[in-house]
Amino acid sequence: MxxxxxxxxxxxxxxxxxxxxxxxxxxxxxxxxxxxxxxxxxxxxxxxxxxxxxxxxxxxxxxxxGGAHERLVLAHDALTLTRVSPWGEAVSEQLEAYFTRVDIEETPLGDAHVFLASRGRRLRIGQFLSAPERREVAAVVREALARYRNQSPSTSAMA
Missing domain, CATH: 1.10.287 (Helix Hairpins)
Structure with missing residues (x-):
């Protein structure tokens, strides 16, 4: 992991x-x-x-x-986003880790919105965080995805 x-x-x-x-x-x-x-x-x-x-x-x-939270787990070729509501209800979404990218949309007022995008799906993460914290989270997730891609065997090498 x-x-x-x-x-x-x-x-x-x-x-x-x-x-x-x-x-x-x-x-x-x-x-x-x-x-x-x-x-x-x-x-x-x-x-x-x-x-x-x-x-x-x-x-x-x-x-x-404040009981609400989000959990991002990169394991077994999948990036899983689990959102837990303040009442404890959990909803999980899975994205293929190899094809997932992190998008940051900057607003004119200096805010930043972070999205995980893969194969036509976009999931917004960290809505309750401040803009600098969202940028930091985006950098951490990007780095983890890059490490994952560098460790995964290339499909062209399998041929």
């Missing part, structure tokens, strides 16, 4: 720190809501509770989507 690569989404805030953030914001809002209650502005309190609940929901949703 010359390539076994797992691509996962980036998360800048660890899960424990996200919980701490919700608790700190909730505590600050609790202190503010006490002041609003004393001033007679109690209708603001439900909106503050809703803000904390929405923050907690958004962070939880963000971490749930």
């Amino acid at each position: 010359s390539l076994d690569l797992t691509l996962t989404p980036n998360r800048s805030l660890p899960r424990d720190h996200a919980r701490l953030l919700v608790l700190v914001v909730g505590g600050l809002f609790l202190i503010g809501s006490i002041r609003f209650l004393v001033l007679g502005l109690w209708p603001i309190i439900p909106f503050m509770i809703a803000d904390v609940a929405l923050l907690a929901w958004a962070l939880r949703s963000n971490y749930r989507s």
